[in-house]
Amino acid sequence: MxxxxxxxLALAGFCAGAGPLTPAFAHxxxxxxxxxxxxxxxxxxxxxxxxLPTVTWAPQNSDGAGETDVVGAWTKTIFPNLGLSFAxxxxxxxxxxxGWFALDTELKYNFFCIPEHEFMGSVGFDVxxxxxxxxxxxxxxxxYAPVLDVGKGFGDLPRSLNLLRPFAITAQIFTSTPGQAxxxxxxxxxxxxxxxxxxxxxxxxNAHVAGIDNDFIKHLVPIAEVAFSTATANAAxxxxxxxxxxxxxxxxxxxxxxxxxxxxIPINGASGHGVxxxxxxxxxxxxxxxxxxxxxxxxxxxxxxTGGRQ
Amino acid sequence: MTxxxxxxxxxxxxxxxxxxxxxxxxxxxxxxxxxxxxVAPPNEIRLEFSEGVEPKxxxxxxxxxxxxxxPLGAPTAEAGHQNVLIVPIAKxxxxxxxxVHWRAVSVDTHHTQGDFNFTVK
Numbered sequence: 001m002x003x004x005x006x007x008x009l010a011l012a013g014f015c016a017g018a019g020p021l022t023p024a025f026a027h028x029x030x031x032x033x034x035x036x037x038x039x040x041x042x043x044x045x046x047x048x049x050x051x052l053p054t055v056t057w058a059p060q061n062s063d064g065a066g067e068t069d070v071v072g073a074w075t076k077t078i079f080p081n082l083g084l085s086f087a088x089x090x091x092x093x094x095x096x097x098x099g100w101f102a103l104d105t106e107l108k109y110n111f112f113c114i115p116e117h118e119f120m121g122s123v124g125f126d127v128x129x130x131x132x133x134x135x136x137x138x139x140x141x142x143x144y145a146p147v148l149d150v151g152k153g154f155g156d157l158p159r160s161l162n163l164l165r166p167f168a169i170t171a172q173i174f175t176s177t178p179g180q181a182x183x184x185x186x187x188x189x190x191x192x193x194x195x196x197x198x199x200x201x202x203x204x205x206n207a208h209v210a211g212i213d214n215d216f217i218k219h220l221v222p223i224a225e226v227a228f229s230t231a232t233a234n235a236a237x238x239x240x241x242x243x244x245x246x247x248x249x250x251x252x253x254x255x256x257x258x259x260x261x262x263x264x265i266p267i268n269g270a271s272g273h274g275v276x277x278x279x280x281x282x283x284x285x286x287x288x289x290x291x292x293x294x295x296x297x298x299x300x301x302x303x304x305x306t307g308g309r310q
Numbered sequence: 311m312t313x314x315x316x317x318x319x320x321x322x323x324x325x326x327x328x329x330x331x332x333x334x335x336x337x338x339x340x341x342x343x344x345x346x347x348x349v350a351p352p353n354e355i356r357l358e359f360s361e362g363v364e365p366k367x368x369x370x371x372x373x374x375x376x377x378x379x380x381p382l383g384a385p386t387a388e389a390g391h392q393n394v395l396i397v398p399i400a401k402x403x404x405x406x407x408x409x410v411h412w413r414a415v416s417v418d419t420h421h422t423q424g425d426f427n428f429t430v431k
Contacts, residue, residue, distance in 0.1 A: 029335060032424045115423075159427065162346075207338035207424045210346035218339075255337070255360045287335060290420070 031115030032208065033153035033168060034201070036251045037282045039262055040225040041172045041195045044120045044151035046083040046110040048285035048294040050074050054089070058264065059274035062243075065093040071101065077286075077296040081110040081304050091137055099135025104128045106147070114307035118153030118168070130179060141188060142179035147172065153201075155208065166204040171196040172227075181234045189235035195227030195244070203253055221251040225262065243271040247278065256287035336361040336393070336416040343428040351430050355382070355397040355410060362392030367415035370397045375406030392417065403430045 028035045028045020035043045037051065052072035061067050071089025078084060087104040108124035123146070130141035151170040159165075172195050178188035202212060202220045212218035228244035249262025264276035285294035336359040343349040355370065365385045372380040383398030395414070408430060413423040 029422070032422075034335065034337070203337060207341075207345060208426050211340060211344040255335070287420070 028110070028120065028151070030113040030120040030151070031118045031153070032155050032204070033118035033151075034203065034253070035120075035151045035153075035168065035170060036199070036201075036221050036223075036253050036258055037260070037280070038170065038197050038199075038223065038225060038251075039249070039260055039278050039280055040227045040245065040247055041170055041197045042124075042147070042149045043170055044110070044122050044149040045113075046075070046077060046081055046108050046122060048075060048077050048083070048289075048296075050283045050285060051280055052283070054278065054280040056264065056276065056278040058272055058276035061093070061272045062270055063096070064273075065096045067091060067093045067096075069101075075108075079298050080296045080301045082302050083108050088132075093136055097136040099137035100133055101137050102128045102130060102133040102140055108147075108149075109302065110304065111302075112305035112307075114305075116156060116307070118155050119151070121148065121150040123148055126174070130183065139184045139186060140178075141183040143176050143188075144179065145174045145176040145193075147174040153204070155204065162209050165208060166201045168199045168201060168204075169196055170199070175232070178234075187234060187236040189231040189239065190233040191229045192232050193227070193229045195225065197223055197225045199223045201253075216252075219253050221253055222249075223251055223260075223262070224248045228267070239270075241268075241270055243268065245271060249278075256284050258282045258284075335420045335422045336363050336414045337422060338412070338414075338424055338426075341410070341426065341428075345426040346428065348429040348431050351403045352399060354399055356388075357395045357397070357410075357412060357414075359393045359395070359414060359416070362417040363387070363395055363414045364417060365395060367421075368395060369411075369413045370395070371411045372399070373409040373411070374403070375408065380408065405430050 028043050028047055030045065035045060037043060039054065054071050056069045058067045069089060069091045071087060073085055073087035075083045075085040085106045085108065088101055090098065090100050092098050104126065106124045106126040108122050110120065110122040113120040126145040126147055128143040133140060149172050151168060153168040155165045157165050174193050175190065176193060177190045181188060200222050202218050206212040206218040225247040226244065228242055230242040231240050244267040246265045246267060247262040249260060251258055251260040259281050261279045264278050266272035288294060338357060339360050340358040342356040343352050355372065365387050368385055370382060370385055372382055374380045380403060381400035383400055385395050385397045388394035388396055407427055409425055409427050411425045413421060415421045
Protein backbone atom coordinates (compact mmCIF):
# COMPACT_ATOMS: atom_id res chain seq x y z
CA MET A 1 0.00 0.00 0.00
CA UNK A 2 1.12 3.51 -0.52
CA UNK A 3 1.01 6.46 1.64
CA UNK A 4 -1.97 7.47 3.69
CA UNK A 5 0.12 10.39 4.90
CA UNK A 6 0.65 11.49 1.33
CA UNK A 7 -3.03 11.01 0.80
CA UNK A 8 -3.74 13.27 3.72
CA LEU A 9 -0.86 15.55 2.95
CA ALA A 10 -2.14 15.95 -0.53
CA LEU A 11 -5.71 16.52 0.42
CA ALA A 12 -4.92 18.82 3.27
CA GLY A 13 -2.01 20.19 1.38
CA PHE A 14 -3.93 21.28 -1.66
CA CYS A 15 -4.25 24.55 0.12
CA ALA A 16 -0.51 24.62 0.59
CA GLY A 17 0.14 23.57 -2.96
CA ALA A 18 1.33 20.08 -2.06
CA GLY A 19 -0.63 18.59 -4.94
CA PRO A 20 -3.03 15.76 -5.58
CA LEU A 21 -2.74 12.37 -4.02
CA THR A 22 -1.18 9.69 -6.14
CA PRO A 23 -1.21 6.47 -4.21
CA ALA A 24 -1.29 2.95 -5.61
CA PHE A 25 -2.63 0.04 -3.67
CA ALA A 26 -2.70 -3.71 -3.38
CA HIS A 27 -5.03 -6.51 -4.43
CA UNK A 28 -6.15 -9.33 -2.19
CA UNK A 29 -8.23 -12.48 -2.07
CA UNK A 30 -10.73 -13.66 0.56
CA UNK A 31 -12.98 -16.59 -0.20
CA UNK A 32 -14.48 -16.24 -3.68
CA UNK A 33 -13.63 -12.55 -3.81
CA UNK A 34 -10.67 -10.90 -5.48
CA UNK A 35 -10.43 -7.31 -4.32
CA UNK A 36 -8.53 -5.49 -7.07
CA UNK A 37 -5.90 -2.88 -6.35
CA UNK A 38 -7.60 0.48 -6.07
CA UNK A 39 -6.11 3.88 -6.68
CA UNK A 40 -7.14 5.92 -3.68
CA UNK A 41 -8.50 3.67 -0.94
CA UNK A 42 -6.18 0.85 0.04
CA UNK A 43 -7.57 -2.65 -0.33
CA UNK A 44 -7.95 -4.78 2.78
CA UNK A 45 -5.23 -7.38 2.19
CA UNK A 46 -1.49 -7.87 1.91
CA UNK A 47 0.32 -9.15 -1.15
CA UNK A 48 3.54 -9.02 -3.15
CA UNK A 49 3.10 -6.49 -5.90
CA UNK A 50 4.36 -3.50 -7.78
CA UNK A 51 2.35 -0.49 -8.87
CA LEU A 52 4.36 1.27 -11.53
CA PRO A 53 3.53 3.77 -12.69
CA THR A 54 0.62 5.56 -11.11
CA VAL A 55 0.13 8.76 -13.05
CA THR A 56 -2.14 11.53 -11.81
CA TRP A 57 -2.97 14.69 -13.67
CA ALA A 58 -4.85 17.58 -12.11
CA PRO A 59 -5.76 20.58 -14.25
CA GLN A 60 -5.73 22.90 -11.27
CA ASN A 61 -5.00 22.18 -7.64
CA SER A 62 -6.34 24.46 -4.94
CA ASP A 63 -3.44 26.84 -5.52
CA GLY A 64 -4.37 27.13 -9.15
CA ALA A 65 -1.36 25.14 -10.36
CA GLY A 66 -1.54 22.38 -12.89
CA GLU A 67 0.02 19.19 -11.57
CA THR A 68 1.28 15.86 -12.84
CA ASP A 69 2.52 13.16 -10.46
CA VAL A 70 4.22 9.87 -11.26
CA VAL A 71 4.75 7.42 -8.41
CA GLY A 72 5.53 3.77 -7.82
CA ALA A 73 4.97 1.40 -4.92
CA TRP A 74 6.43 -1.99 -4.09
CA THR A 75 5.07 -4.29 -1.42
CA LYS A 76 7.04 -7.24 -0.07
CA THR A 77 5.45 -9.84 2.17
CA ILE A 78 7.47 -10.86 5.20
CA PHE A 79 4.84 -13.35 6.32
CA PRO A 80 1.89 -14.28 4.08
CA ASN A 81 -0.30 -11.80 5.93
CA LEU A 82 2.28 -9.16 6.89
CA GLY A 83 3.87 -6.90 4.31
CA LEU A 84 6.11 -3.88 4.05
CA SER A 85 5.50 -1.25 1.37
CA PHE A 86 7.79 1.36 -0.08
CA ALA A 87 6.50 4.18 -2.21
CA UNK A 88 7.89 7.27 -3.81
CA UNK A 89 7.51 9.40 -6.89
CA UNK A 90 7.76 12.76 -8.49
CA UNK A 91 5.56 15.78 -8.92
CA UNK A 92 5.57 18.54 -11.51
CA UNK A 93 3.58 21.68 -10.78
CA UNK A 94 3.05 24.63 -13.09
CA UNK A 95 3.74 26.99 -11.46
CA UNK A 96 5.55 25.45 -8.53
CA UNK A 97 8.27 23.31 -9.98
CA UNK A 98 9.48 19.77 -9.68
CA GLY A 99 10.25 17.54 -6.73
CA TRP A 100 10.27 14.06 -5.27
CA PHE A 101 7.72 13.20 -2.64
CA ALA A 102 8.92 12.09 0.75
CA LEU A 103 9.60 8.35 0.94
CA ASP A 104 6.63 6.50 2.33
CA THR A 105 6.60 3.11 4.08
CA GLU A 106 3.89 1.00 5.64
CA LEU A 107 3.89 -2.17 7.68
CA LYS A 108 0.52 -3.87 7.21
CA TYR A 109 -1.02 -6.89 8.93
CA ASN A 110 -4.00 -8.73 7.47
CA PHE A 111 -5.58 -9.97 10.69
CA PHE A 112 -8.85 -11.43 9.55
CA CYS A 113 -10.49 -13.04 6.53
CA ILE A 114 -13.82 -14.83 6.78
CA PRO A 115 -13.97 -16.61 3.42
CA GLU A 116 -17.66 -17.51 3.31
CA HIS A 117 -18.56 -13.87 3.88
CA GLU A 118 -15.79 -12.43 1.68
CA PHE A 119 -14.96 -10.18 4.61
CA MET A 120 -11.43 -9.20 5.48
CA GLY A 121 -9.45 -6.50 7.21
CA SER A 122 -5.96 -5.22 7.95
CA VAL A 123 -4.24 -2.79 10.22
CA GLY A 124 -1.14 -0.89 9.27
CA PHE A 125 1.27 1.73 10.42
CA ASP A 126 2.45 4.18 7.80
CA VAL A 127 5.35 6.60 8.00
CA UNK A 128 6.08 9.38 5.55
CA UNK A 129 9.73 10.16 6.12
CA UNK A 130 10.34 13.86 6.55
CA UNK A 131 13.36 15.35 4.88
CA UNK A 132 13.38 12.84 2.03
CA UNK A 133 11.36 15.00 -0.34
CA UNK A 134 13.13 17.25 -2.79
CA UNK A 135 12.47 20.48 -4.65
CA UNK A 136 8.87 21.59 -4.45
CA UNK A 137 8.06 18.58 -2.26
CA UNK A 138 10.75 19.17 0.34
CA UNK A 139 10.24 20.68 3.74
CA UNK A 140 7.84 18.36 5.50
CA UNK A 141 8.33 16.48 8.77
CA UNK A 142 7.66 12.80 9.40
CA UNK A 143 3.98 11.85 9.31
CA TYR A 144 2.67 8.88 11.27
CA ALA A 145 -0.57 7.12 10.43
CA PRO A 146 -2.22 4.10 12.03
CA VAL A 147 -4.53 2.67 9.37
CA LEU A 148 -7.53 0.33 9.31
CA ASP A 149 -8.66 -1.23 6.00
CA VAL A 150 -11.67 -3.47 5.52
CA GLY A 151 -13.41 -5.09 2.57
CA LYS A 152 -16.68 -6.93 2.15
CA GLY A 153 -17.95 -8.77 -0.90
CA PHE A 154 -21.63 -9.49 -1.24
CA GLY A 155 -21.31 -13.02 -2.56
CA ASP A 156 -23.06 -14.30 0.56
CA LEU A 157 -26.34 -12.65 -0.42
CA PRO A 158 -29.15 -15.11 -1.24
CA ARG A 159 -29.28 -16.31 -4.81
CA SER A 160 -32.60 -14.51 -5.24
CA LEU A 161 -30.42 -11.37 -5.20
CA ASN A 162 -27.91 -12.86 -7.62
CA LEU A 163 -27.33 -9.63 -9.53
CA LEU A 164 -26.16 -7.92 -6.35
CA ARG A 165 -23.61 -10.59 -5.42
CA PRO A 166 -20.79 -9.11 -7.59
CA PHE A 167 -20.86 -5.91 -5.50
CA ALA A 168 -18.14 -5.25 -2.95
CA ILE A 169 -17.19 -2.36 -0.74
CA THR A 170 -13.84 -1.50 0.77
CA ALA A 171 -13.14 1.20 3.29
CA GLN A 172 -10.21 2.88 4.93
CA ILE A 173 -9.84 5.05 8.01
CA PHE A 174 -6.74 6.63 9.51
CA THR A 175 -5.32 9.64 11.25
CA SER A 176 -2.16 11.32 10.04
CA THR A 177 -0.08 13.13 12.60
CA PRO A 178 3.05 15.19 11.90
CA GLY A 179 6.10 14.47 13.99
CA GLN A 180 6.48 18.21 14.36
CA ALA A 181 3.61 20.64 14.11
CA UNK A 182 5.86 23.36 12.71
CA UNK A 183 8.71 22.55 10.36
CA UNK A 184 10.86 25.06 8.49
CA UNK A 185 8.39 27.75 9.40
CA UNK A 186 5.40 25.90 7.94
CA UNK A 187 2.48 24.59 9.95
CA UNK A 188 1.38 20.96 9.49
CA UNK A 189 -2.02 19.70 10.58
CA UNK A 190 -3.16 16.47 12.10
CA UNK A 191 -5.89 15.05 9.86
CA UNK A 192 -8.66 12.48 10.10
CA UNK A 193 -9.08 10.60 6.85
CA UNK A 194 -11.66 8.16 5.61
CA UNK A 195 -12.96 6.81 2.36
CA UNK A 196 -14.58 3.90 0.63
CA UNK A 197 -14.98 2.22 -2.73
CA UNK A 198 -18.00 0.61 -4.34
CA UNK A 199 -17.12 -2.04 -6.92
CA UNK A 200 -19.08 -4.28 -9.26
CA UNK A 201 -16.91 -7.20 -10.34
CA UNK A 202 -17.73 -8.56 -13.78
CA UNK A 203 -15.18 -11.39 -13.26
CA UNK A 204 -17.27 -12.35 -10.25
CA UNK A 205 -20.47 -12.01 -12.29
CA ASN A 206 -19.00 -14.25 -14.99
CA ALA A 207 -17.95 -16.96 -12.52
CA HIS A 208 -20.95 -16.89 -10.17
CA VAL A 209 -24.01 -15.33 -11.78
CA ALA A 210 -24.03 -15.74 -15.56
CA GLY A 211 -21.36 -16.44 -18.15
CA ILE A 212 -20.11 -13.45 -20.16
CA ASP A 213 -18.98 -14.30 -23.68
CA ASN A 214 -16.96 -11.14 -24.33
CA ASP A 215 -13.36 -11.73 -23.19
CA PHE A 216 -12.70 -8.05 -22.55
CA ILE A 217 -15.87 -7.17 -20.66
CA LYS A 218 -15.64 -10.13 -18.31
CA HIS A 219 -12.39 -8.75 -16.88
CA LEU A 220 -13.74 -5.29 -16.01
CA VAL A 221 -14.54 -3.95 -12.57
CA PRO A 222 -16.46 -0.65 -12.64
CA ILE A 223 -15.62 1.26 -9.49
CA ALA A 224 -16.20 4.51 -7.64
CA GLU A 225 -13.84 5.72 -4.93
CA VAL A 226 -14.50 8.49 -2.44
CA ALA A 227 -11.97 9.88 0.02
CA PHE A 228 -12.11 12.70 2.54
CA SER A 229 -9.65 14.42 4.83
CA THR A 230 -10.46 16.76 7.69
CA ALA A 231 -7.97 18.74 9.71
CA THR A 232 -8.42 18.03 13.40
CA ALA A 233 -5.54 19.95 14.96
CA ASN A 234 -2.93 22.55 14.21
CA ALA A 235 -4.29 23.57 10.82
CA ALA A 236 -3.05 26.83 9.43
CA UNK A 237 -5.61 29.62 9.14
CA UNK A 238 -7.82 29.06 6.13
CA UNK A 239 -7.09 25.33 5.89
CA UNK A 240 -9.65 23.98 8.33
CA UNK A 241 -12.48 22.05 6.76
CA UNK A 242 -12.84 18.92 4.69
CA UNK A 243 -11.27 18.15 1.36
CA UNK A 244 -11.69 15.11 -0.82
CA UNK A 245 -12.24 13.55 -4.19
CA UNK A 246 -14.79 11.39 -5.97
CA UNK A 247 -13.19 9.00 -8.44
CA UNK A 248 -15.38 6.99 -10.80
CA UNK A 249 -13.56 4.65 -13.15
CA UNK A 250 -12.89 1.14 -14.29
CA UNK A 251 -10.28 -1.57 -13.67
CA UNK A 252 -9.25 -4.26 -16.15
CA UNK A 253 -8.29 -7.24 -14.01
CA UNK A 254 -6.06 -9.78 -15.74
CA UNK A 255 -4.41 -12.83 -14.20
CA UNK A 256 -1.14 -11.31 -13.07
CA UNK A 257 -1.63 -7.61 -13.70
CA UNK A 258 -4.26 -4.94 -13.92
CA UNK A 259 -4.72 -1.50 -15.39
CA UNK A 260 -7.02 1.12 -13.94
CA UNK A 261 -8.30 4.51 -15.04
CA UNK A 262 -10.34 6.92 -12.95
CA UNK A 263 -11.55 10.50 -13.15
CA UNK A 264 -10.57 12.66 -10.17
CA ILE A 265 -13.35 15.06 -9.21
CA PRO A 266 -12.63 17.41 -6.29
CA ILE A 267 -15.53 17.71 -3.86
CA ASN A 268 -14.97 21.42 -3.27
CA GLY A 269 -12.69 24.31 -4.16
CA ALA A 270 -10.32 23.52 -1.31
CA SER A 271 -9.70 20.14 -2.98
CA GLY A 272 -8.85 21.50 -6.40
CA HIS A 273 -10.62 22.62 -9.55
CA GLY A 274 -11.60 20.76 -12.67
CA VAL A 275 -11.66 17.06 -13.42
CA UNK A 276 -8.34 15.26 -13.27
CA UNK A 277 -7.33 11.76 -14.28
CA UNK A 278 -5.41 8.97 -12.58
CA UNK A 279 -4.20 5.78 -14.24
CA UNK A 280 -2.16 2.89 -12.99
CA UNK A 281 -0.42 -0.24 -14.18
CA UNK A 282 -0.12 -2.86 -11.47
CA UNK A 283 1.74 -6.18 -11.34
CA UNK A 284 0.88 -9.05 -8.99
CA UNK A 285 4.28 -10.41 -8.00
CA UNK A 286 2.74 -13.33 -6.11
CA UNK A 287 1.41 -14.51 -9.45
CA UNK A 288 4.34 -13.52 -11.68
CA UNK A 289 7.14 -14.78 -9.41
CA UNK A 290 5.43 -17.28 -7.10
CA UNK A 291 8.69 -18.99 -6.17
CA UNK A 292 11.00 -16.00 -5.76
CA UNK A 293 10.22 -12.32 -5.51
CA UNK A 294 6.50 -12.92 -5.01
CA UNK A 295 6.91 -15.35 -2.15
CA UNK A 296 6.77 -14.36 1.54
CA UNK A 297 10.14 -14.48 3.32
CA UNK A 298 8.60 -16.74 5.96
CA UNK A 299 5.96 -19.27 4.91
CA UNK A 300 4.02 -19.38 8.16
CA UNK A 301 1.22 -16.85 8.56
CA UNK A 302 0.82 -14.70 11.62
CA UNK A 303 -2.40 -15.35 13.56
CA UNK A 304 -5.47 -14.60 11.51
CA UNK A 305 -9.14 -14.86 12.40
CA THR A 306 -10.99 -16.89 9.78
CA GLY A 307 -14.38 -17.37 11.40
CA GLY A 308 -13.61 -21.00 12.15
CA ARG A 309 -12.48 -21.93 8.63
CA GLN A 310 -8.99 -22.22 7.24
CA MET B 311 22.18 5.89 -6.37
CA THR B 312 19.58 8.39 -7.54
CA UNK B 313 15.92 7.67 -7.17
CA UNK B 314 15.46 7.82 -10.91
CA UNK B 315 17.90 4.99 -11.38
CA UNK B 316 16.28 3.02 -8.57
CA UNK B 317 12.90 3.24 -10.24
CA UNK B 318 14.44 2.45 -13.61
CA UNK B 319 16.07 -0.67 -12.21
CA UNK B 320 12.84 -1.75 -10.56
CA UNK B 321 10.93 -1.29 -13.80
CA UNK B 322 13.56 -3.18 -15.74
CA UNK B 323 13.39 -6.08 -13.31
CA UNK B 324 9.67 -6.28 -13.77
CA UNK B 325 9.86 -6.59 -17.50
CA UNK B 326 12.85 -8.92 -17.43
CA UNK B 327 11.12 -11.30 -15.07
CA UNK B 328 7.73 -10.82 -16.67
CA UNK B 329 9.11 -12.21 -19.90
CA UNK B 330 9.19 -15.63 -18.20
CA UNK B 331 6.26 -17.83 -17.36
CA UNK B 332 3.57 -16.18 -15.30
CA UNK B 333 1.06 -18.01 -13.13
CA UNK B 334 -1.83 -16.67 -11.19
CA UNK B 335 -4.85 -17.32 -9.08
CA UNK B 336 -6.98 -19.59 -11.28
CA UNK B 337 -10.17 -17.73 -12.07
CA UNK B 338 -13.14 -19.42 -13.69
CA UNK B 339 -13.33 -18.09 -17.23
CA UNK B 340 -16.04 -20.32 -18.66
CA UNK B 341 -18.16 -23.27 -17.62
CA UNK B 342 -20.24 -25.91 -19.40
CA UNK B 343 -23.07 -26.03 -18.44
CA UNK B 344 -22.84 -22.26 -18.54
CA UNK B 345 -22.91 -20.24 -15.34
CA UNK B 346 -26.58 -19.44 -14.82
CA UNK B 347 -27.53 -21.41 -17.93
CA UNK B 348 -30.39 -23.83 -18.68
CA VAL B 349 -29.43 -27.08 -20.35
CA ALA B 350 -30.48 -30.64 -21.14
CA PRO B 351 -29.10 -33.16 -18.62
CA PRO B 352 -25.31 -32.90 -19.04
CA ASN B 353 -22.85 -35.80 -18.88
CA GLU B 354 -20.02 -33.75 -17.47
CA ILE B 355 -19.05 -30.40 -16.01
CA ARG B 356 -16.34 -28.56 -17.90
CA LEU B 357 -14.55 -25.75 -16.07
CA GLU B 358 -12.18 -23.51 -17.99
CA PHE B 359 -9.80 -21.55 -15.77
CA SER B 360 -7.53 -18.63 -16.49
CA GLU B 361 -4.52 -20.72 -15.43
CA GLY B 362 -3.50 -24.35 -15.24
CA VAL B 363 -4.90 -26.27 -12.28
CA GLU B 364 -3.91 -29.42 -10.43
CA PRO B 365 -6.77 -31.94 -10.75
CA LYS B 366 -5.52 -33.96 -7.77
CA UNK B 367 -5.91 -30.99 -5.46
CA UNK B 368 -8.98 -29.48 -7.08
CA UNK B 369 -12.37 -30.33 -5.63
CA UNK B 370 -15.73 -30.04 -7.37
CA UNK B 371 -19.10 -30.87 -5.87
CA UNK B 372 -22.60 -30.71 -7.32
CA UNK B 373 -25.61 -30.03 -5.13
CA UNK B 374 -29.00 -31.25 -6.39
CA UNK B 375 -32.25 -29.28 -5.97
CA UNK B 376 -33.13 -31.03 -2.69
CA UNK B 377 -29.72 -30.27 -1.19
CA UNK B 378 -28.24 -33.73 -1.66
CA UNK B 379 -24.89 -34.19 -3.36
CA UNK B 380 -25.07 -35.47 -6.93
CA PRO B 381 -22.41 -38.13 -7.57
CA LEU B 382 -19.45 -37.02 -9.65
CA GLY B 383 -16.41 -38.78 -11.07
CA ALA B 384 -12.83 -37.74 -10.41
CA PRO B 385 -11.75 -34.46 -12.04
CA THR B 386 -9.21 -34.71 -14.84
CA ALA B 387 -7.44 -32.12 -16.93
CA GLU B 388 -8.49 -31.99 -20.57
CA ALA B 389 -5.80 -33.43 -22.83
CA GLY B 390 -3.40 -30.67 -23.80
CA HIS B 391 -5.23 -28.08 -21.68
CA GLN B 392 -4.07 -27.99 -18.08
CA ASN B 393 -6.46 -25.09 -17.46
CA VAL B 394 -9.56 -27.11 -18.35
CA LEU B 395 -11.04 -29.45 -15.80
CA ILE B 396 -13.50 -32.18 -16.78
CA VAL B 397 -15.72 -33.69 -14.12
CA PRO B 398 -17.95 -36.61 -15.19
CA ILE B 399 -21.51 -36.71 -13.86
CA ALA B 400 -22.18 -40.23 -12.65
CA LYS B 401 -25.97 -40.31 -12.95
CA UNK B 402 -28.42 -38.53 -15.23
CA UNK B 403 -29.68 -35.35 -13.59
CA UNK B 404 -33.37 -34.75 -13.00
CA UNK B 405 -34.83 -31.34 -13.90
CA UNK B 406 -34.12 -28.57 -11.40
CA UNK B 407 -31.55 -26.05 -10.25
CA UNK B 408 -28.08 -27.42 -9.42
CA UNK B 409 -25.17 -25.71 -7.71
CA VAL B 410 -21.57 -26.37 -8.63
CA HIS B 411 -18.98 -25.68 -5.93
CA TRP B 412 -15.35 -25.68 -7.00
CA ARG B 413 -12.10 -25.17 -5.18
CA ALA B 414 -9.12 -25.07 -7.51
CA VAL B 415 -5.41 -25.20 -6.85
CA SER B 416 -3.41 -23.64 -9.63
CA VAL B 417 -0.07 -25.04 -10.73
CA ASP B 418 1.70 -22.41 -8.62
CA THR B 419 -0.30 -23.64 -5.57
CA HIS B 420 -2.56 -20.60 -5.20
CA HIS B 421 -6.09 -21.70 -4.43
CA THR B 422 -9.34 -20.09 -5.45
CA GLN B 423 -12.95 -21.11 -5.08
CA GLY B 424 -16.41 -20.35 -6.32
CA ASP B 425 -19.87 -21.61 -7.01
CA PHE B 426 -22.58 -21.17 -9.59
CA ASN B 427 -26.00 -22.47 -10.54
CA PHE B 428 -27.30 -24.09 -13.68
CA THR B 429 -30.74 -25.41 -14.46
CA VAL B 430 -31.56 -28.79 -16.00
CA LYS B 431 -34.76 -28.63 -18.03
